[in-house]
Amino acid sequence: MSQSVGRALQILIQLGDGPANLDELAAATGVHKTTVLRLLRTLAQEQFVVRDSSHRFYLGSRVFELSSRALDQREVRRVAGPHLAAFNRKHGRTTHLAVLEDGEAVYIDKLESHDQIRMYSRIGLHPPLHSSAVGKVLLADLPEAERTDIVSHLSMSPTTPNTITDPDTLLAELDAVRQQGWAHDREENEPSINCIAAPVRGASGRTVAAVSVSVPDVVLTYDQLLNLLPDLLEVTTAISQDFGWQPDLNHDKELTS
């Protein structure tokens, strides 16, 4: 809608791939370097980018600041934080907190495994909705219309032999997830990585976030991972209650709305 702003944002996104100089940015965005320079100067003014002594540009401190402030604004994250930390300290497994945003899942918190083997993932990443445990949890409790709409627009590209690629199969699994109150990902997203995830609910009873535990099968088999399930559910229940959820309430009305 606004050309120059759009271009400026493209520059920022480009810088997300790593530092770059003027020409590289001009080439990457297809914009005249004069223009890129002016945009960069504006961005630099507000600390969105910085340039080092050799005129390379990289993302600046404002980006960090905005991100951590925005993360703090997410109620769920604040509420979940201590619970996740305790869970992570006890079990030492990679733990994610994800929410649905604009029809996509987003990690808004990540706690590292205590093992040497680290999972490649980060805050801000969009895990696939159809092949991740958090994705399934977040989809499962959506109103049916929205759920089928989102599922019908998924690309569902397979990344492992186990990836669910059929919309109807996925919808059936989502029903099962809703029934049992948690979801798994048995090497559906990444080979040799299993996950389980459970929903965090708000006062209305609706799922507002998902917590997942991810473990490479060389560390824990799927069956061993399942041993963590009771603890995971305990944690998500505690978070939900802190977040205003009342377990006894009958939420049927809201859930079908």
Next chain:
Amino acid sequence: MSQSVGRALQILIQLGDGPANLDELAAATGVHKTTVLRLLRTLAQEQFVVRDSSHRFYLGSRVFELSSRALDQREVRRVAGPHLAAFNRKHGRTTHLAVLEDGEAVYIDKLESHDQIRMYSRIGLHPPLHSSAVGKVLLADLPEAERTDIVSHLSMSPTTPNTITDPDTLLAELDAVRQQGWAHDREENEPSINCIAAPVRGASGRTVAAVSVSVPDVVLTYDQLLNLLPDLLEVTTAISQDFGWQPDLNHDKELTS
């Protein structure tokens, strides 16, 4: 330099204070709401902002993504990460990693204390150069010209009775810091909080980052905090070596350049 981009960035900064609707943003930035809407749409297109169902805008997932990617790009942070985690696991104190950027200190990593008492600080925050331990460490090793230049432009506003407000006193302290290889902050920045910090050096011998430990005096007195100094220095030395620093080398030439 570019009006619309500048305005768009102002909107993002404004959203850092919390979600807002169209009118609030228009009022805060002093821009016609039509224009704000168009800028927001551009921002939303690239996921820099999202709007919820009631038309409130808040910072979007792209900000998280960029931030975590940019953080990963900072070599120091990657290298320091495991060392800091080990230190934090052992001592359980609030630990910061800071670098100098555009003449300001910036936290690029933070590890939380294990106590209930948490320090208010976050990644992206600019600790004051004259009253924080990291600030002193980062300044101390700068070439003299740059150091005096930065110090002469500091506002040095006092936030506690102990804050150093005289440039010459600060410069003298910086000399001491350089000599002894570490810095302290004895309630100079925040009442009842003491810090110690030590430098991380790169291959050239120059200070590239600073690691600090911050403790409220109700938890540990300053003297008790000093007991952590040997461990802190060990950690920063280890990080420096991982980062290419060679302790035996004589770096005098570079340091005076």
Next chain:
DNA sequence: GTTGAAGTTGCAGCCTGCGCAACGCGCGTT
């Protein structure tokens, strides 16, 4: 049903951002 607040759209004017071309500057090469 009416009122009002908040978001959205069409439009015309003109400002602002655009790309070109030329210049400056540092660095590596001959």
Next chain:
DNA sequence: AACGCGCGTTGCGCAGGCTGCAACTTCAAC
């Protein structure tokens, strides 16, 4: 030491994109 190349920077004139106004829509409250 001089040269030439690569890259960043600036001046300028054109016009395309951005702006703000006014009118319209939507939704909720009374």
